Amino acid sequence: MIISPSVLSANFLHLEKDIEMINNSQADWFHVDIMDGVFVPNISFGMPVMNALHKAAKKPLDVHLMLANPDPYIAEFARLGATFITVHYEACTHLHRTIQSIKQTGAKAGVALNPHTPVHLLSEIIADLDLVLLMSVNPGFGGQKFIENTYHKCAELKALILEKQSHALIEIDGGVTLANAPLLQKAGAHALVAGNTVFSSPNPTETIMQLKNMNP
Ligand code: DX5
Numbered sequence: 001m002i003i004s005p006s007v008l009s010a011n012f013l014h015l016e017k018d019i020e021m022i023n024n025s026q027a028d029w030f031h032v033d034i035m036d037g038v039f040v041p042n043i044s045f046g047m048p049v050m051n052a053l054h055k056a057a058k059k060p061l062d063v064h065l066m067l068a069n070p071d072p073y074i075a076e077f078a079r080l081g082a083t084f085i086t087v088h089y090e091a092c093t094h095l096h097r098t099i100q101s102i103k104q105t106g107a108k109a110g111v112a113l114n115p116h117t118p119v120h121l122l123s124e125i126i127a128d129l130d131l132v133l134l135m136s137v138n139p140g141f142g143g144q145k146f147i148e149n150t151y152h153k154c155a156e157l158k159a160l161i162l163e164k165q166s167h168a169l170i171e172i173d174g175g176v177t178l179a180n181a182p183l184l185q186k187a188g189a190h191a192l193v194a195g196n197t198v199f200s201s202p203n204p205t206e207t208i209m210q211l212k213n214m215n216p
């Protein structure tokens, strides 16, 4: 299981310390939540923090763009070291074009689905994707409650990926805990984002290890 701790839940007064904790842990990626206050009812952080992460993070940056209009920013996120750039299905009228422009930068291309968006809407694009992110909360905030229907969506997505012979990874984002992580693994998830579960833990490194080494 790929573990992607969410920087949104880090302590921004001591960001370097939290980045080092992730560098030295069993985590695989850094999950980077970019929010514009338009697509989601919150604003997180932008290029200066992304630039700082690029300098200090020693693992791939898994960038989740919660932007109403992501296209003008794709090249800059790639330049700032994004390994994965994930855009929202709900925000992209010309999703095929957006995916191609992510790939042209050399980054891997992901699409995120809000909780209400059905998986089958990806059927014509899934073969082109490197990652599908299933939102298991409504995007905008860390620390929310996991939406149980995600297990069903995850299994459906797994079937679609097999049917279309896609190599896309399935990532689950929002409300992931030590309790639901094994069930998500069973449903076919390859990667789990964890914000609150990691950063509110008394021992974040140990919690990352537990998520990484759980048995379904
Ligand atoms: C929510 C973000 C998530 C968030 C997850 O809009 O996309 O990545 O940081 O945080 P937790 O794990 O606390 O739900």
Ligand code: ZN
Pocket (backbone or CB within 6 Å): 006, 031, 032, 033, 064, 173, 193
């Ligand atoms: Zn996210």
